[in-house]
Structures are given as C-alpha cells and as structure tokens.
Amino acid sequence: MANTILVGAQWGDEGKGKIIDVLTEEADVVVRSQGGNNAGHTVIVKGQKYVLHLVPSGVLRKGVKNVISNGVVVDPVSLVGEIEGLRKLGVKVDGSLFLSETAHLVLPYHRELDGAREMLKGKNKIGTTKRGIGPAYGDKAARVGLRVADLVNPERFEAKLKARVKENNEVLKALGAKPLSFKEIHAAYRKAGDYLKPFVTNTVVLLHQALQKGEAMLFEGAQGTFLDIDHGTYPFVTSSNTTAGGACTGSGVPPHRIDRVVGVLKAYTTRVGEGPLPTENAEISDMLHAMGREFGATTGRARRCGWFDAVATRHAQMVNGIDDLAITNVDGLDTTETIKVCIAYRDGKKRYDYLPTDVEVLARCEPVYAEFEGWLQPLDKIRSWDKMPAKAKAYLKAIAELTGARLSIVSVGPGREQTMFL
Numbered sequence: 042m043a044n045t046i047l048v049g050a051q052w053g054d055e056g057k058g059k060i061i062d063v064l065t066e067e068a069d070v071v072v073r074s075q076g077g078n079n080a081g082h083t084v085i086v087k088g089q090k091y092v093l094h095l096v097p098s099g100v101l102r103k104g105v106k107n108v109i110s111n112g113v114v115v116d117p118v119s120l121v122g123e124i125e126g127l128r129k130l131g132v133k134v135d136g137s138l139f140l141s142e143t144a145h146l147v148l149p150y151h152r153e154l155d156g157a158r159e160m161l162k163g164k165n166k167i168g169t170t171k172r173g174i175g176p177a178y179g180d181k182a183a184r185v186g187l188r189v190a191d192l193v194n195p196e197r198f199e200a201k202l203k204a205r206v207k208e209n210n211e212v213l214k215a216l217g218a219k220p221l222s223f224k225e226i227h228a229a230y231r232k233a234g235d236y237l238k239p240f241v242t243n244t245v246v247l248l249h250q251a252l253q254k255g256e257a258m259l260f261e262g263a264q265g266t267f268l269d270i271d272h273g274t275y276p277f278v279t280s281s282n283t284t285a286g287g288a289c290t291g292s293g294v295p296p297h298r299i300d301r302v303v304g305v306l307k308a309y310t311t312r313v314g315e316g317p318l319p320t321e322n323a324e325i326s327d328m329l330h331a332m333g334r335e336f337g338a339t340t341g342r343a344r345r346c347g348w349f350d351a352v353a354t355r356h357a358q359m360v361n362g363i364d365d366l367a368i369t370n371v372d373g374l375d376t377t378e379t380i381k382v383c384i385a386y387r388d389g390k391k392r393y394d395y396l397p398t399d400v401e402v403l404a405r406c407e408p409v410y411a412e413f414e415g416w417l418q419p420l421d422k423i424r425s426w427d428k429m430p431a432k433a434k435a436y437l438k439a440i441a442e443l444t445g446a447r448l449s450i451v452s453v454g455p456g457r458e459q460t461m462f463l
C-alpha cells in the first residue's frame with residue numbers, strides 16, 4: 042500500500058472508521074494527525090463493536106504501529122479511559138501505540154470554556170461536542186498551551202498548570218462559570234501522565250524511520266472537509282485542518298511522501314451541530330432515524346440528514362486532491378424510490394458549482410437536483426460489485442463522476458466483510 046491520507050469528504054461521520062479499518066490490513070503505521078476526542082470512529086470486528094476516539098484504528102490489527110502525532114489535541118484522562126477499555130476487550134496496545142511529546146493537552150478549563158462560550162452564543166452556537174477542542178487549539182495558537190512533554194515532567198507540569206488554572210479561572214468567572222480546583226486537575230492529570238509515559242516518544246523521528254524502511258502509512262482523518270478551520274463552513278467548523286494538508290503539518294511527514302488521497306463519503310449527506318446543510322431534508326432524516334441510523338458515536342446526538350450533495354463533494358475533491366472514493370452507507374437508501382442528488386446551488390439568479398465561501402450565502406442557497414431511480418432491495422448481503430443491482434451501480438458511478446474521483450470502495454454495512462473493492 043502507498044502512503045495514504047484518508048479524509049472525510051463531507052461534514053464528518055462519513056464512515057471513515059470502517060474504511061480505515063479495512064485499509065489498515067495493508068498498513069504498517071496508522072497515524073492520527075489532527076482533532077481530539079471529539080472524533081468517534083466505530084469499527085465492528087467479528088460482531089464486536091469498538092468506538093475509538095483518540096487511539097488510531099490500526100490498534101485492532103496485529104503488528105500495526107499506531108501514532109497519535111503532534112497535530113492532535115489529547116485529553117489524557119480520556120485517553121487512559123480509552124486504553125483501559127481496549128485492554129478489557131483484549132486489545133494489545135503496549136509496543137504498538139505511540140504518543141507525540143508535542144501534542145497539546147486538553148484540560149478541564151478548555152471543556153468548561155467550550156461549554157460557557159456555547160451558552161453565551163445562544164441560538165448562534167456552533168453545536169460543539171463540548172470536548173474543549175476549540176479552546177485547546179486556541180491556547181496552542183496563542184502559545185500558552187501545555188503539551189504531552191509537560192505532562193510527563195512533574196515539576197514543569199505543576200508550575201505551568203498552576204498559572205494556566207489561575208488565568209482561566211478568571212476567564213471562567215467572567216463568563217459566569219464556576220472556577221476549577223487546581224489540586225483536583227493536577228492529581229487527575231499527573232496520574233494520567235504516569236499511565237501514559239510509556240507511550241510517549243518523538244513521533245516525528247519514529248515516522249521518518251518508518252519512511253526510511255519503506256513502511257506503508259495510513260493517515261486517519263477525523264471529522265470532515267467542511268468542518269476544516271480554513272476550508273469549512275466557518276464558524277460552524279472544528280478547530281483543526283481536517284483536509285489532506287493537515288496530515289502533513291500534523292505529523293511532520295512531508296507532502297512529497299504522500300502517494301494517494303482517499304475521500305470517504307456517505308451515499309447521502311449528514312451533519313451534527315449547527316451550520317448550513319443545503320440538502321437537508323426532513324423526510325430522509327426521519328427515514329434514516331427510524332432505521333436506527335445516524336446517531337453520533339461521540340455524543341449520541343441525532344444527525345441532520347439530506348440528499349447527496351455533489352457540489353460539496355466536488356469542492357472536497359478539489360481541496361484534498363482526492364484520487365479514490367470510498368462510498369459508505371449505500372444500504373441506507375435501500376427503500377428510497379427516487380433518490381435526489383444536488384448538482385448545483387442557486388442563490389437567486391446566481392448558480393454555484395462550488396461552495397460559496399460566505400456561510401450566509403450558503404445558508405440561502407437552494408439545491409438544484411437530478412433524480413435517480415432507487416434499487417428497492419437490501420444490499421447488506423451483497424459481497425461483490427458484479428452482484429450489485431444495476432440501479433445502485435448507476436447511482437454510485439454518477440456520484441463518483443460528479444465528485445471527480447475514481448470509485449474504489451463501496452460499503453453496504455458496518456462489518457469488514459460488507460466492503461467491495463472495484
């Protein structure tokens with residue numbers, strides 16, 4: 042396998058966890074390079090469900106190195122909980138999980154600030170996961186963040202944390218929130234620091250040694266293109282670069298060592314949290330929720346759903362340089378008679394073939410639809426492309442063509458075996 046970046050080509054929750062799991066079969070190293078425990082990747086192996094938030098999905102395969110690199114923001118207490126959960130399920134992490142010394146920490150005041158700012162925004166809230174992601178990246182950019190290297194250095198951690206808790210308590214009070222106890226945070230984080238110490242290393246050097254040995258790397262993107270801090274529907278975005286470029290800055294692996302970008306998309310569109318979603322549709326939302334689908338892995342929130350938006354995915358192809366497409370959740374449309382696909386947006390007389398940059402314009406845009414006949418039969422037991430109904434093939438080929446990339450993987454259910462390669 043070539044060095045591959047895998048990105049979400051929509052608003053997150055595209056089913057990346059499952060595709061990553063399938064691709065890890067050929068990977069030697071799996072890297073998380075952005076985001077934090079706002080992500081939730083669901084992987085089902087032999088009927089056992091694993092929900093991963095910070096730990097790369099390669100942990101479920103023997104012999105794969107799993108790297109949480111510099112671009113990730115790490116809540117150490119949450120990471121310890123995740124590792125413990127995996128150990129209980131018999132998953133081995135020792136010697137296969139590596140944590141960057143320069144990854145920034147998410148601290149309790151980040152979570153409190155996240156919640157307090159959302160409250161203040163009222164109806165203009167972002168709808169964050171309240172995991173403290175925005176404030177943690179904010180501290181990183183403001184150069185006042187604490188990093189993993191600080192966490193595992195007791196004296197330095199204590200001094201830095203004291204100063205940060207003091208300052209943030211003033212901010213929290215000003216926002217009408219309760220101040221936090223330094224002592225409690227210190228005790229919990231030091232305990233987590235001791236637990237995590239064996240995993241901590243210089244991951245840039247580790248990754249370059251792997252490159253020298255010709256090991257195959259898979260960069261596991263979290264969230265999706267339109268949640269990217271630069272290319273998403275700002276301000277209704279997360280605080281990291283979820284697009285392909287983020288994999289390089291977030292890991293220290295240079296761009297010219299990347300061979301391929303795989304974009305993951307659902308056969309329809311979903312989004313959690315606030316912000317525009319041009320093809321949102323109550324009927325398709327109700328249908329998918331009634332099937333028990335489209336509830337968030339991290340927060341359990343019902344996702345907003347809509348028709349496939351080819352304007353968005355075409356834009357995602359452009360920004361990420363997507364070569365190959367993996368289309369997931371195709372079976373979600375099994376009972377739909379007429380399937381719509383958005384091929385352009387209209388704002389009054391103006392037509393858009395790419396996403397307008399102004400989020401207020403995007404919110405006003407009306408989708409222009411093409412229609413496809415549904416296949417009206419269950420796909421979940423189909424195991425090869427040749428056996429797919431002609432109408433499903435026509436639909437998938439059309440959305441790949443409209444997106445502008447090669448159709449390579451089709452998924453008709455959560456299991457590893459429900460995956461077809463073209």
Ligand code: IMP
Pocket residue numbers: 052053054079080081167168169170171172173174175263264265268277278279280313314315
């Ligand atoms: P934050 O990342 O918690 O700050 O949330 C910012 C926005 O990104 C909100 O709309 C969240 O719902 C969304 N978001 C964050 N992480 C994910 C994810 O893993 N999947 C889907 N949406 C996400």
